[in-house]
Amino acid sequence: MKKFGTVVKDQFGTTASVPAAEEHFFLPAGIIENLERIRMLSERHPVNVLVAGKQGCGKSTLVRQFAARNSRPLATFQIGILSEPGQLFGEHRLKDGQTYYQEFLFPRAIQTPGCVVHLEEINRPEHPKALNMLHSVLAEDRHVWIDELGHIKVADDVVFFATLNEGEEFVGTEMLDAALRDRFYVTMLDYLPPEVETRVLCLKADLSESDALTIVNVANRLRSNRNEPMVVSTRHTLMIAEMVNVRATVREAFVSSLQLNPDILETVLLSLHLELGKMDRTPRGDYQLY
Ligand SMILES: Nc1ncnc2c1ncn2[C@@H]1O[C@H](COP(=O)(O)OP(=O)(O)O)[C@@H](O)[C@H]1O
Ligand SMILES: [Mg+2]
Numbered sequence: 058m059k060k061f062g063t064v065v066k067d068q069f070g071t072t073a074s075v076p077a078a079e080e081h082f083f084l085p086a087g088i089i090e091n092l093e094r095i096r097m098l099s100e101r102h103p104v105n106v107l108v109a110g111k112q113g114c115g116k117s118t119l120v121r122q123f124a125a126r127n128s129r130p131l132a133t134f135q136i137g138i139l140s141e142p143g144q145l146f147g148e149h150r151l152k153d154g155q156t157y158y159q160e161f162l163f164p165r166a167i168q169t170p171g172c173v174v175h176l177e178e179i180n181r182p183e184h185p186k187a188l189n190m191l192h193s194v195l196a197e198d199r200h201v202w203i204d205e206l207g208h209i210k211v212a213d214d215v216v217f218f219a220t221l222n223e224g225e226e227f228v229g230t231e232m233l234d235a236a237l238r239d240r241f242y243v244t245m246l247d248y249l250p251p252e253v254e255t256r257v258l259c260l261k262a263d264l265s266e267s268d269a270l271t272i273v274n275v276a277n278r279l280r281s282n283r284n285e286p287m288v289v290s291t292r293h294t295l296m297i298a299e300m301v302n303v304r305a306t307v308r309e310a311f312v313s314s315l316q317l318n319p320d321i322l323e324t325v326l327l328s329l330h331l332e333l334g335k336m337d338r339t340p341r342g343d344y345q346l347y
Contacts, residue, residue, distance in 0.1 A: 058127065059100050059214065061171025065130050067162045073132035073172070078125035081260040082118055083253050088244055092123055095216065095242065099171075103215040105195050107179075107238070109223055110246030113290025116220040117177070119246065123218070124173040132166035136219075137178030139187035146190070146203050158205040167194060170212040179219040188237065195240050249291060251277060257291065262298035271307050271329070272297050278325040285321060 124131035199211035258269035300310035
């Protein structure tokens with residue numbers, strides 16, 4: 058495996074570095090193999106990968122983990138908030154009555170061999186033209202001209218990871234025009250199967266297996282509720298697990314972590330009481346001095 062520098066700095070000291078590995082992150086074996094192939098390809102030329110999936114299913118963690126495992130610096134950019142094409146590269150500023158151009162981290166990152174460049178929420182830039190300059194960076198010839206910075210060429214071994222949240226009001230890849238979409242390898246991430254999600258909760262929130270299983274069962278009933286299916290991400294079940302770890306009941310933890318219809322939760326809990334024999338305290342409505 059090639060070795061790269063571990064830090065990217067811009068001229069004002071903003072840095073991007075190799076992130077810490079996440080100890081308990083699970084992925085399907087096929088995706089892990091594919092990420093290894095991406096690493097190998099990236100040692101020949103820059104590569105683009107699109108990671109799509111629902112919110113909280115592990116997209117950002119996957120990108121971070123790729124950088125951590127391969128000891129590469131990670132630089133993350135929020136594409137969802139961009140409002141003009143050149144904004145990633147730098148901006149004109151005023152100092153003592155003089156304007157000057159401040160270069161940002163992005164041009165440094167893409168010129169750093171081995172850098173992992175994470176483009177978050179690539180489907181939602183505020184301005185439709187905001188992606189224009191990215192197009193040239195992601196295309197085969199991989200260079201762009203910026204008046205203030207000159208010719209910028211993407212370094213060898215750079216990997217671009219674009220992530221997009223599916224299932225929001227702007228639906229996924231249709232938002233990316235075909236020319237851009239065609240330049241990416243695509244990885245689809247889904248929520249974890251119940252037995253793996255249960256393990257994650259045990260490991261990360263230090264819960265007993267039975268508490269973790271109860272949470273995953275309730276979450277899955279809510280997810281598959283026929284009348285009103287809910288989005289309950291791994292991020293949510295982890296929040297719920299942490300609440301239970303500090304002695305909330307499962308009911309209290311769900312109520313405080315999700316905005317949900319109490320009747321639906323009640324029905325789900327009742328149906329699971331029968332299966333699991335788990336009792337839950339009734340919610341406390343009495344008033345006390347705090
Ligand atoms: N497959 C997984 N294994 C372990 N933890 C996970 C997994 N997927 C998500 N998580 C945890 O859920 C939280 C949200 O994940 P994140 O990567 O931010 O999701 P996304 O970027 O898709 O919104 C993080 O704490 C992450 O560690
Ligand atoms: Mg994310």
